[in-house]
Amino acid sequence: EDGYDLWLRYKPVEASAKGAYAARAAAIAPASDTPTMKVARAELERGLTGLVGKPASAAAGTRDGVILLGAASDPAVAKLNLPLKSLGEDGYLIRTLPVNGKATTVIAANRDIGVLYGVFRYLELIQTRQPVASLDLASAPKVKLRMLNHWDNLNRTVERGYSGQSIFDWWKLPDHVDPRMVDYARANASLGINGAVLNNVNAKADSLTAPFIDKAAALADTFRPYGIKVYLSARFSAPIEIGGLKTADPLDPAVRAFWKAKADEIYKEIPDFGGFLVKANSEGQPGPQDYGRTHVDGANMLAQAVGPHGGVVIWRAFVYSHEQPDDRAKQGYTEFKAFDGQFADNVVIQVKNGAIDFQPREPFHPLFGAMPKSNIGMEFQITKEYLGFATHLVYLGPLFEETLKADTMVKGKGSTVAKVVDGQLDGRKLTVMAGVANIGSDRNWSGSQFDQANWYVFGRLAWDPEADTRAIARDWAKMTFTNDERFVKPAVDMMMGSREAAVDYMTPLGLHHQMGEGHHYGPGPWVSGGPRADWTSVYYAKAGPDGIGFDRTPTGSDATSQYAPPVGACFADLKCVDEKDLLWFHHLPWDYRLNSGDTLWDGMVKHYSRGVSYVDGMNRTWASLAPYVDAPRHAEVADFLKIQRNEAQWWRDASIAWFQTFSKRPLPAGEKPPEKSLEYYQGLKFRFAPGNGL
Numbered sequence: 001e002d003g004y005d006l007w008l009r010y011k012p013v014e015a016s017a018k019g020a021y022a023a024r025a026a027a028i029a030p031a032s033d034t035p036t037m038k039v040a041r042a043e044l045e046r047g048l049t050g051l052v053g054k055p056a057s058a059a060a061g062t063r064d065g066v067i068l069l070g071a072a073s074d075p076a077v078a079k080l081n082l083p084l085k086s087l088g089e090d091g092y093l094i095r096t097l098p099v100n101g102k103a104t105t106v107i108a109a110n111r112d113i114g115v116l117y118g119v120f121r122y123l124e125l126i127q128t129r130q131p132v133a134s135l136d137l138a139s140a141p142k143v144k145l146r147m148l149n150h151w152d153n154l155n156r157t158v159e160r161g162y163s164g165q166s167i168f169d170w171w172k173l174p175d176h177v178d179p180r181m182v183d184y185a186r187a188n189a190s191l192g193i194n195g196a197v198l199n200n201v202n203a204k205a206d207s208l209t210a211p212f213i214d215k216a217a218a219l220a221d222t223f224r225p226y227g228i229k230v231y232l233s234a235r236f237s238a239p240i241e242i243g244g245l246k247t248a249d250p251l252d253p254a255v256r257a258f259w260k261a262k263a264d265e266i267y268k269e270i271p272d273f274g275g276f277l278v279k280a281n282s283e284g285q286p287g288p289q290d291y292g293r294t295h296v297d298g299a300n301m302l303a304q305a306v307g308p309h310g311g312v313v314i315w316r317a318f319v320y321s322h323e324q325p326d327d328r329a330k331q332g333y334t335e336f337k338a339f340d341g342q343f344a345d346n347v348v349i350q351v352k353n354g355a356i357d358f359q360p361r362e363p364f365h366p367l368f369g370a371m372p373k374s375n376i377g378m379e380f381q382i383t384k385e386y387l388g389f390a391t392h393l394v395y396l397g398p399l400f401e402e403t404l405k406a407d408t409m410v411k412g413k414g415s416t417v418a419k420v421v422d423g424q425l426d427g428r429k430l431t432v433m434a435g436v437a438n439i440g441s442d443r444n445w446s447g448s449q450f451d452q453a454n455w456y457v458f459g460r461l462a463w464d465p466e467a468d469t470r471a472i473a474r475d476w477a478k479m480t481f482t483n484d485e486r487f488v489k490p491a492v493d494m495m496m497g498s499r500e501a502a503v504d505y506m507t508p509l510g511l512h513h514q515m516g517e518g519h520h521y522g523p524g525p526w527v528s529g530g531p532r533a534d535w536t537s538v539y540y541a542k543a544g545p546d547g548i549g550f551d552r553t554p555t556g557s558d559a560t561s562q563y564a565p566p567v568g569a570c571f572a573d574l575k576c577v578d579e580k581d582l583l584w585f586h587h588l589p590w591d592y593r594l595n596s597g598d599t600l601w602d603g604m605v606k607h608y609s610r611g612v613s614y615v616d617g618m619n620r621t622w623a624s625l626a627p628y629v630d631a632p633r634h635a636e637v638a639d640f641l642k643i644q645r646n647e648a649q650w651w652r653d654a655s656i657a658w659f660q661t662f663s664k665r666p667l668p669a670g671e672k673p674p675e676k677s678l679e680y681y682q683g684l685k686f687r688f689a690p691g692n693g694l
């Protein structure tokens with residue numbers, strides 16, 4: 001066992017339960033022979049063969065136990081008069097009903113792709129040991145574009161990737177498509193993911209040249225039966241680099257003609273191409289502002305090029321200017337809010353979950369809810385750039401859920417981020433949830449066994465942003481390891497607390513961006529200097545003899561005023577703000593009293609220690625779960641947990657040693673001093689890790 005099969009393992013059901021399942025799933029009857037129906041049928045056959053035994057082929061109504069697969073327009077399904085309308089383009093229905101008096105399970109949808117999604121759901125029911133004898137369930141995704149963003153370079157390195165080389169083998173494409181691409185598509189389709197941006201947002205214009213379009217087309221052909229569209233990141237200056245123009249000014253007719261021709265060229269090869277993802281005027285990337293133009297000018301120009309083909313432009317709001325801002329957290333909102341209502345209908349503004357950058361904890365980004373007349377998409381990071389890479393066990397479900405459940409209050413109570421993202425709040429139809437992928441060519445795909453759960457939970461939340469991430473973790477653990485509750489309960493408990501533990505040992509109480517410079521691995525709270533203040537840790541912690549924290553209240557940067565008044569007022573008010581965000585919004589003296597009665601300093605130290613103890617606990621829990629897990633996967637996880645334990649200690653000790661130089665206070669009773677000196681931690685050469693920018 002090496003984790004290659006992800007959550008699609010299809011291992012045999014226990015003998016005691018097998019018969020009942022096998023009786024219901026004795027045969028498969030696909031109602032058509034389209035490419036998607038073929039893969040739906042093949043997946044069902046593969047799954048059932050592994051789980052309960054190979055199914056036969058038989059038409060519905062000729063015997064009991066037939067599973068009928070079909071779309072609304074297939075005659076075999078049409079005559080059943082099923083209520084499919086409300087399922088939309090991608091939803092499905094699974095229902096047990098008699099056909100000619102024979103017990104039949106029908107998996108039906110408006111389009112074939114819904115049938116494939118239904119097949120994965122049906123298999124999941126068996127994988128998680130749910131009853132299937134009498135089914136009546138329906139599900140439809142709440143978000144239209146459920147996408148992975150790969151930060152994969154054309155040379156197969158992956159920016160912020162910790163799982164080996166890119167899975168996209170541009171050298172061999174288009175002549176050879178690695179079979180792994182099919183497994184990638186299966187895994188995504190099992191979650192309902194329907195889009196993949198193939199290349200890094202820090203894009204090379206080469207990805208838009210004819211040879212690369214051919215390569216992308218080969219991938220698109222492979223993914224198409226699985227309902228996955230390909231997208232490309234577009235470098236804004238491509239008209240100069242590959243178009244022979246002198247400018248990329250979005251109002252220049254030659255530039256507009258370049259993009260139009262480029263779009264036409266792409267759609268000729270890839271008729272269902274999804275569109276462009278663009279990082280413009282951010283971190284040195286080119287953009288419309290280079291020509292005195294705006295985000296609207298840039299995005300709408302591209303939107304016009306792909307629009308006639310049905311394509312979209314996903315324009316990122318992760319921007320920050322070259323001038324030193326007083327507070328980087330304010331920049332996205334400042335640059336975008338005023339453009340609300342001006343972006344073309346096929347433009348989506350893709351906003352990171354928080355206003356800084358994928359930190360272990362951030363308050364939700366103030367743009368959510370602030371642009372009701374625009375399509376606003378969510379960008380989460382699945383790869384754990386700031387969360388210990390692949391060796392720290394951190395289940396991101398609670399992080400994603402915390403943001404999605406956050407209440408923007410823009411239309412009163414209940415105006416959650418989830419309702420902005422799924423379009424409910426403002427009646428938007430073109431909705432996006434994107435996750436920066438953690439996928440690479442490691443056998444286990446994601447760098448570690450447990451990082452597979454982060455891909456999984458992202459996909460499930462993209463389907464339903466209001467889903468419960470503990471329930472999702474349970475499904476994942478059952479499908480990936482075992483249904484034995486003696487495993488599932490402790491493993492899921494361990495996962496659910498793991499993110500808070502990382503917050504505790506890395507950046508407790510609202511601290512943020514204290515990671516080592518550039519690679520973002522390990523503690524570097526002392527990082528200062530360099531080209532930009534907002535790339536340093538000291539800029540964010542603002543530690544001094546007087547205290548610690550970033551004042552974002554009206555007396556400070558006033559970032560709190562970017563939120564709806566009740567939310568902003570709460571963040572700015574020490575009596576209201578949640579302690580988890582305390583130092584994100586406030587600069588406070590070391591003796592400030594926390595809810596626990598501890599001083600801020602004592603409380604900080606205790607949080608760091610609590611994080612370390614949690615990882616101790618995970619080590620113990622995992623050791624006790626050995627009887628339920630195959631040896632190779634158990635050993636890998638155990639090794640990584642040891643690394644995490646040592647590094648949690650490193651985080652605690654280095655952070656305490658550094659901040660103590662300002663607090664000048666002793667550690668609270670019972671707390672061990674850092675194992676080594678501050679100089680030792682500052683002098684450490686970080687562990688080598690790929691993708692870390694070294």
Ligand SMILES: CO[C@H]1[C@H](O)[C@@H](O)[C@H](O)O[C@@H]1C(=O)O
Pocket residue numbers: 151159160201202279283318357385
């Ligand atoms: C792709 O670049 C990344 C960069 O590696 C990352 O450190 C930064 O936080 O975010 C950037 C972005 O999201 O554009």
